[in-house]
Amino acid sequence: MHEAALHVGLIGLGTVGSQVADRLLNRREVLRRRAGVDLVLDRVLVRDPTRPRAVAVPREMLTTDPADLLEDPCLDVIVEVAGGEEPARSYLERAIRAGKHVVTANKVVMARHGPELLELAGAMNVDVYFEAAVGGGIPLISTFKVDLLANDIQRIMAVINGTTNYVLGRMADAGLSLEEAVAEAQTAGYAEADPTEDVGGYDAVSKLAIMASIGFGARIHPDQIYREGIEGVEPVDFRYARELGYEVKLLAYAARAGERVEARVHPVLVPHGHPLAVVEGAHNAVYVEGDLVGEVLLQGLGAGGRPTASSVVGDLLDLARSVHRQVQHRAAAQFDAQVQVVPMDEVGTRAYFRCRVADRPGVLAAICQVFGEEGVSIASAIQKESDDVSAEFVVTTHRSPDAALRRTRARIARLDVVHSVRAFLRVL
Numbered sequence: 001m002h003e004a005a006l007h008v009g010l011i012g013l014g015t016v017g018s019q020v021a022d023r024l025l026n027r028r029e030v031l032r033r034r035a036g037v038d039l040v041l042d043r044v045l046v047r048d049p050t051r052p053r054a055v056a057v058p059r060e061m062l063t064t065d066p067a068d069l070l071e072d073p074c075l076d077v078i079v080e081v082a083g084g085e086e087p088a089r090s091y092l093e094r095a096i097r098a099g100k101h102v103v104t105a106n107k108v109v110m111a112r113h114g115p116e117l118l119e120l121a122g123a124m125n126v127d128v129y130f131e132a133a134v135g136g137g138i139p140l141i142s143t144f145k146v147d148l149l150a151n152d153i154q155r156i157m158a159v160i161n162g163t164t165n166y167v168l169g170r171m172a173d174a175g176l177s178l179e180e181a182v183a184e185a186q187t188a189g190y191a192e193a194d195p196t197e198d199v200g201g202y203d204a205v206s207k208l209a210i211m212a213s214i215g216f217g218a219r220i221h222p223d224q225i226y227r228e229g230i231e232g233v234e235p236v237d238f239r240y241a242r243e244l245g246y247e248v249k250l251l252a253y254a255a256r257a258g259e260r261v262e263a264r265v266h267p268v269l270v271p272h273g274h275p276l277a278v279v280e281g282a283h284n285a286v287y288v289e290g291d292l293v294g295e296v297l298l299q300g301l302g303a304g305g306r307p308t309a310s311s312v313v314g315d316l317l318d319l320a321r322s323v324h325r326q327v328q329h330r331a332a333a334q335f336d337a338q339v340q341v342v343p344m345d346e347v348g349t350r351a352y353f354r355c356r357v358a359d360r361p362g363v364l365a366a367i368c369q370v371f372g373e374e375g376v377s378i379a380s381a382i383q384k385e386s387d388d389v390s391a392e393f394v395v396t397t398h399r400s401p402d403a404a405l406r407r408t409r410a411r412i413a414r415l416d417v418v419h420s421v422r423a424f425l426r427v428l
């Protein structure tokens with residue numbers, strides 16, 4: 001550690017990295033006053049040093065050799081904003097083993113390997129900061145680690161993927177198909193060329209794994225989280241949902257369930273009036289219930305170079321201050337590996353079914369008989385004629401084990417009078 005200076009190596013100079021570099025290079029004096037420490041950007045690792053950048057970085061700072069950062073004893077901290085699981089995970093591990101602090105925006109690495117990296121960092125007496133890995137600029141990790149630490153967290157509910165929220169919003173408001181809404185999101189820069197990570201719910205799973213692990217102090221791996229994407233939602237579902245008093249959102253949900261934890265990501269009907277029903281466009285919102293604090297809602301821009309750089313540089317300043325004061329800041333980084341995740345079959349949920357049925361007598365009786373036999377009670381039903389021979393039948397249920405709801409869905413789909421079950425969504 002150098003006298004009142006923190007020497008920084010940056011991995012990645014893309015959307016986020018260029019904003020981080022810009023703030024470090026062009027607001028250095030302001031940051032120095034705030035942290036009491038000079039944050040000095042020394043080296044930047046990229047793949048292609050000839051590529052034009054959104055920020056002017058001296059050419060001699062750029063390198064393509066990771067050893068120039070990871071093995072440089074003069075660097076105190078490595079900021080990783082390159083993304084992807086490898087080589088990012090190995091770089092972070094090497095940095096920690098070399099006694100360097102790390103700051104990362106990498107949700108995939110933190111969701112899959114966070115607990116190991118944090119344990120290793122504990123053994124090496126360095127810090128790992130990852131505020132930017134969840135919710136872009138929204139202060140979530142620090143809120144769990146510091147402000148809510150007195151609480152037993154009961155529940156976390158989040159609209160945490162801006163791309164799907166934008167897509168669902170356009171399907172709801174403009175009646176676009178999923179494909180049309182995704183194409184529009186790609187043009188607007190909200191969706192990747194391959195939208196699977198977002199549309200399939202994988203991105204939300206990574207973020208939920210991180211939040212649930214920190215919130216519940218448990219080691220929740222992404223593979224333990226039940227996942228459904230938004231592929232099964234059609235424009236007509238938004239019309240029925242609104243008629244019934246709901247909006248459709250991709251929800252990341254985690255809750256304490258006795259000694260176990262529920263953790264799942266899927267589309268859900270959120271009642272009008274719930275704070276998550278009004279989260280619009282590319283915004284994210286996280287709703288937390290703690291036993292002391294009650295309900296807390298955190299909302300803001302969940303992505304973008306500038307909001308994400310706000311979190312990354314905020315982490316750097318916090319690190320700089322704690323290094324300057326010679327205090328460790330690894331609060332709440334303990335994870336109970338014994339906590340089990342409740343299997344989805346056992347989870348109690350409500351459901352929305354939309355079926356195309358024959359328009360003739362006895363249909364409702366046949367469908368209702370299946371619900372009755374599975375012990376699933378109906379909360380509301382709408383039937384609409386759509387042509388001479390078929391009708392659309394929409395049902396919402398009361399709370400039942402998810403296994404019973406899915407069995408009901410499969411049995412209804414096999415009835416002669418049912419042409420197809422077109423949608424099956426959970427209801428909050």
Ligand SMILES: NC(=O)c1ccc[n+]([C@@H]2O[C@H](COP(=O)([O-])OP(=O)(O)OC[C@H]3O[C@@H](n4cnc5c(N)ncnc54)[C@H](OP(=O)(O)O)[C@@H]3O)[C@@H](O)[C@H]2O)c1
Nearest residue numbers: 012013014015016046047048081082083105106303304308
């Ligand atoms: N963009 C957002 O809104 C956002 C929000 C929250 C979190 N994040 C996270 O922030 C991280 C960065 O995202 P981004 O959008 O800034 O990505 P990006 O625009 O694709 O930039 C990635 C940068 O990393 C460099 N890079 C990638 N792999 C590398 C490797 N193996 N060795 C050296 N350099 C490498 C690239 O170098 P070249 O330029 O030379 O190719 C590029 O400069 C990701 O973990 C992402 O999940 C992003």
